[in-house]
Amino acid sequence: MTSVTQIPRHPHDVTREWLSGALGVEVASVDVLPVGTGQTGATYRVSATYAANPAGLPETFVIKLPAGDDAVRDRVVLGYRSECAFYASVADRVAIPIPQVYHCEINAEATEYALLLADCAPAAQGDQIAGCEAGQARLAVTALAGLHAPTWCDERWLTFPGLAMTQLDEAGAKGMGDIARMCAATTVERLGEKLGEADCATLTAALDVITPWVSAPLGRFALIHGDYRLDNMLFSPDGEQIWIVDWQTLGVGLPARDLAFFTATSLRPELRSAIEADLVTAYHCALLGHGVTDYDRETCWQDYRFGVLQAPLICALGLVFATGTDRGDDMFVAMLRRACQAVRDLKTLELVQEVC
Known part of the structure; x- marks a missing residue:
């Protein structure tokens, strides 16, 4: 990765000169068109031709x-910093x-950044x-x-230093519980x-125990990705490959929180109930394949059940602090319904009582 002197703030700032500096080659022409949902930033497809391309x-x-909206930008500067740090x-x-x-x-204040990806x-x-x-x-789940x-x-x-979500001390856990x-x-x-x-009852009960949940000494x-869901995944047409994007919620915490957040928000409840045991097994086997030791499948399953509170927590935080849209509200309703059903199906609140 190279450094250029001027960070583009708008798509029209992504010029031939800027791209040449970023890539280290002479770019002959550039075309920039918007893509994606733009909820926490502005995403564009850049087409380039080269004077030479060795x-x-x-x-x-x-x-x-x-994001073009200054109010949105001010709220997500920590996310910009985390994504670039990742x-x-x-x-x-x-x-x-x-x-x-x-x-x-990214600039020192994290108010301006540019991330050029394949x-x-x-x-x-x-x-x-x-x-x-x-x-x-x-x-x-295997990619995770x-x-x-x-x-x-x-x-x-x-x-x-690039974490958007850190492990919390006693005061931080209490503050998170109050926000929840x-x-x-x-x-x-x-x-x-x-x-x-x-x-509504499940959501209220779930977010009422966030302080002991985030403090549990497991x-x-x-x-952790922190927002591991379908909108942040790209799938190849043949269904054989996946790419994970949007690292603005990078954090550190119980790993199974990512796993449970994904299944609880991205699978319809009937499908989740039918295949979640196999998915946890696949995830656990992949962990072992990457070198994790002293972590048995039963502990992984209990962590998965415990981690499900990540789903209603992140959904509620997103609803309150993100810019509202009609599609966004529909999305949060779908995710919250699935998440609350998962909390009930997996008896997560009962497990939190046992553990905490």
Whole structure:
């Protein structure tokens, strides 16, 4: 990755001159078009032609820039810092499949950044509202082990400066619990009629125990994606490959929180119930294949059940703090319904009482 002097703030700033500096070759022309949902940033496809291309660089890339809305940008600067930190300092140390990064740059205040990635087209983004099928789910959970296993219980990551979510002390855990309860109340107020009485009750009860949940001394941690769901995954047309994107919620915590968040929000409840035991086994086997030891499948299953509270927590935080859209509300309703059903099916609240 190289450094250039001017970070583009808008798509029209992604000029021939800027791209030439970022890639280290002479670019003859550039075309920039928007792609993606743009919830926490602005994503564009960059098409380039070259005066000369001895390195065989691709003709298209994807570039992420900060959100155009200043209010959104101010809320997610920590996410921008985390994403750049992941590609600059973590990507080469883990085995999770991600797009190749060609340029990564951020200013000191983390208000401006540019992330130039390989274009994985014709790969398609997962559909969070529709949910995924069994084959996609298996790809996702085995890929996840490639993030967790290389960072498993490695204390260097506890103080990694690029984390958006860290392990919390007593005061931090209490603060998170207070925020969670506020988000639960706001979510019930905004979406209660669509969620229904049972899901509202489950959501409220789940977010009422976040303080002991995040404080539980389970003794296992790794780097976690934090928002491991379909919208942050790209699938090849043949269904054989997956790429994980959007590393703005990089954190450290119980690894199975990522696993449970994915299954609880990205699978329809009937499919999740039918295949989740096999998915946990596939994830556990992948961890062992990447070198994790002294972690049996039964403990993995209990961590999975315990980790399900990641789903209602992240959904409620996202609903309250993200910019609202019609599709966004529909997405949160679908995810929360699935998550609350998973909390009930897996008896997660009962497990939290036992553990904490």
